[in-house]
Amino acid sequence: MKFSDGNWHVPEYLDLLNPVEVYQARTEGNSIVITAPTWPLAGRGNQINARLLTIRLFSPMEGVIGVRSEHFRGGLDKGPHFELYPDEAFTPEISIGDDYATLTSGNITVRVAMKDRWKLEFLRDGKVISGSDFKAGGHATDKSNGKQTHMFERLNLGVGTKVYGLGERFTDFVKNGQPVEMWNRDGGANTEQAYKNIPFFLTNRGWGVFVNDPGRVEFEIGSEKVSKAQFSVPGEALEYYFIDGPEPKGVLDRYTALTGRPALPARWSFGLWLTTSFTTQYDEATVTSFLDGMAERDIPLHVFHFDCFWMRGLHWCDFEWDPETFPDPEAMLARYKDRGLKICVWINPYIAQESKLFEEGKEHGYLIKRQDGSVWQWDMWQPGQAVVDFTNPDACDWYAGYLKDLVAQGVDCFKTDFGERIPVDVAYHDGTDPETMHNYYTFLYNKVVYEALQESKGKDEAVLFARSATTGGQQFPVHWGGDCYSDYDSMAETLRGGLSLGLSGFGFWSHDIGGFEATASADVYKRWCAFGLLSSHSRLHGSKSYRVPWLYDDEAVDVLRQFTKLKMKLMPTLYSAAVEASKTGLPMMRPMLLEFPEDRACDPLDRQYMLGDKLLVAPVLDASGDVEFYLPKGRWTHILSGEEVEGGCWRNENHGFMSLPFYVRPNSLIAWGAVDDKPDYDYADGTLFALYALEDGKTASATIFADKGEKAQEISVARSGKTLSVSVSDSARPWRLRLQNVPKATADGLSISETAEGIVLEGSGNAEITL
Incomplete structure (x- = not known):
């Protein structure tokens, strides 16, 4: 105004x-x-x-x-109010x-x-x-x-x-x-x-x-x-x-x-997600063909999501599997879970008149009412649709009870769609002001679902895939960017949205790889796969067509495989950034200005980002493969090619589909995992620490976290002239250190070998290396 x-x-x-x-x-x-x-x-x-x-x-x-x-x-304070956590001891x-x-x-x-x-x-x-x-x-x-x-x-x-x-x-x-x-x-x-x-x-x-x-x-x-x-x-x-x-x-x-801090998502959630898409035709045979196709092509897959039509049309939400399409959901889910998959299903807070929940909700007062006491309804989205009143504690328990039943069937997480079109010409159970509740509704909705998962699966296993949010919603990750188009413009729009959300307190964010609306051309799909797998969370999803890569072209299969496996091998480093997000609110996908606040050239940058504090990503947003991006000062190393370039300038590069500008920050120690087919493994077992462009007088360090964010291993490398001093937190645990772009190195008591990527030294305890 x-x-x-x-x-x-x-x-x-x-x-x-x-x-x-x-x-x-x-x-x-x-x-x-x-x-x-x-x-x-x-x-x-x-x-x-x-x-x-x-x-x-x-x-x-x-x-x-x-x-x-x-x-x-003297006005009435009807609420609601954000949940805040002040320091009561501070004066x-x-x-x-x-x-x-x-x-x-x-x-x-x-x-x-x-x-x-x-x-x-x-x-x-x-x-x-x-x-x-x-x-x-x-x-x-x-x-x-x-x-x-x-x-x-x-x-x-x-x-x-x-x-x-x-x-x-x-x-x-x-x-x-x-x-x-x-x-x-x-x-x-x-x-x-x-x-x-x-x-x-x-x-x-x-x-x-x-x-x-x-x-x-x-x-x-x-x-x-x-x-x-x-x-x-x-x-x-x-x-x-x-x-x-x-x-x-x-x-x-x-x-x-x-x-409120962002919760730390379960490690399995960082793997690749695949969905049925929205209005496509699917049943168990269709889904199984997707899973078999991914396995045959050696593309690691960790979560499968069933979108709206796992329930019968016109019945959303009744939380019942469509009996004609999925006659035995428990057995089906058991078969999928035997493959090592986690299962996600789509839900929303809206109750169609055809849903069996409608009469239950109407009878017990679980649905938002009009001022005259009747149930608020309209025909948008679902015929006769009503909305759950989450200001009623009994309604919360009622709604959560159906979700817990689904968890008992084998569901692991929920895509909490919608929650934005909340009416204001209504009366809530607790007398809350409906104008103020319009935005706040999503907090209550996602909180109910998140807590139902915590109660039924354990505190550290709760994961959402949420679309709507307000302040405090960062406590219930993950969030995704909503309905985007399937072109380069929308890739850029989507990235801007994610970077803005990261600067709003949200640590974890995803988007529909390949775009949601329409069907992307093969080149857009492949570029989006690289962008999506170098995001916090990675999901293939669409509207009217499937998003499996072989429907685009053979190269799309190779691109998806490469970047999925790359993300899995980088999980020790990425999970460290996730733990930091849960402790400080810093997003995993960071606008450049967060890491380089002194560099004014970074202030407007919105087509590139830091993934954690050490990795720079610039998605390719042009059919030609050309990409323009900025590198702050220092010697940066391309993580795929090993090429070193000097920063402090703009760069113009051209990349094929198997590459993109993906650089390691100077003075970085990157932890590479020994596993490339799943996100949840022992990150400290067989880890390779790669040292990139360490300058004289500088120290590079890395911390490996185990499940639930517990520290497993810390290592640092300090440089003084031609001497590298290695310090470790656990002297009994063996370590491997790779020196990038270093011609030679010697060290007493260490095993040294030369590889195509660089010199690898192996040992345990503290050590000194001469360059």
Whole structure:
């Protein structure tokens, strides 16, 4: 929403109230409470008919400052509210002086001018990095819309500040110049609409903002006022958190500490997923032919997904296998699980009138109701469709019970589709405000499914494949990018969405390899296979056609096999990045600015990414095989060819289908696993540590994690001149170290051999190597 008409005027339909000064500042517990009138209160006469804003400054944890601005405080708070995890033991420093009222949290301070006209500033180590100026924020009444009220704030961006995040957005990666509305929609992966709206952004300057409101938050990022990040909410109160890094990584760390860390997915989920696709014809014979075809072609497959029509059409969701197509699902699933496969099935929170669950839900009050008490229904998606009311605890248990029955049959995980088209002309069981619940619904939906899996399969085995989300949804991975087209443009759009979601606190993300809508040409499919297998999670899925590679061409089989096996061998390194994501909120697929915040050339990059902290991926997005990408400074090594190139520049390369720009960062130690046919194996058994471009005075290290994120092995290599010093955490465990692009090496007590890829040294305990 816009609150100005150019630089000087206010729209005629708006009445604005802006804080103009501090009338009073006082401490309340660990907060500062400021009374801010909307005109000066110099004399008693000015106090008559005065209008006030009450502004509370507080800190939920170190490095995070909360600001809550209120006009009228007597409204009903119907909820819902985001689940937050503040540090109850933390105490900020508070000072109210003649010139400023200040609250300090870590190295970040908020201060409000006590004498001059209204000014709120955020300082890092004493230097102003953002703030809200005179008449920048306040309260608005929309006279054209039934006197609907809004609270708004504008924060200064500063020269060169770029804004990112705000959910999985397929528009430009840098959000400057964009109006962004927080309203979950089923709009596909090529519009300004989003399945996952997250009211949080971060900047390349190492600070971010989280608006603590699940409802319709509206952002104007350098769009209405081009030097400001503006945000507004309907109603009489606005609460936001200013989060300091001071680097972008630190912002994500603190944001996910506050809103919830991404859970660590089970290791089997990192393998290749194959689905039936959406509206294709399939039965057990069809599915088995896919599985046999993959096995015959030596393509490792670890998860098979049954999409919508595992249930009867018009009955979604009744959680019953179509008896004509799948007459004995338990026996079928047992046969598939004997192959070592995990099973996923499609679900959603909608109940068609033909479903047996409809009458159950209607009778017991488990479905969302209209204001008159009748069940809310429409004919979109399924005839007579109703929606489960997850604010009713009994409805949650009822819905989860059907899922647990499926787990007992042999299902391992669920694709939680939909959850965006949630009505607002309704009444919820717990009296929640339906407008605010529209976005928040997906949190309750995915939480119910995730917890049902935890209860029936164990805490560490729960895995979703979710489409919709809001703040906090990162706790229930994995998420995927929704309905994309099957062309290069959509590959690029999809990647932008994933990178934006990663900068919104989500650690794990996937997409439909080959595209969902229509059928990709063979070249697009092959390029997407490389991109998909170098993503956090990897799934082949489509709409009206199958996605098995032999339906494209013979080379597609080779491409899929190579990149699937490559991912399996890299699992020790990738799983380390996954563990880090679960502990810090850093996504596995990282925009370049996260790893290179000092390199301004990385700020806008959205066609390449870091996979973890050591691997750079630039998907090929052109039929010619040409790709343009940027390498930061240092000596980078192409992981497939072994070629070393100097960074600090843009590169133009041409790649065949069996390759793409896939580079190892300088000073890296990459852990290669000994297994290439599955993702869940002993990563420390037979690991080969490859050392890439270690500079004098630098140290490279790698940590191997076992199942559930437990440390199994740590190794580091330090270079001093021509000497490499190897240090290990377990002196009894043997290790293998490969030196890339090193002509010779000697070492006492180590076995040394030369391979096509480089010199390999084997030993145990600490050691020294001479180059």
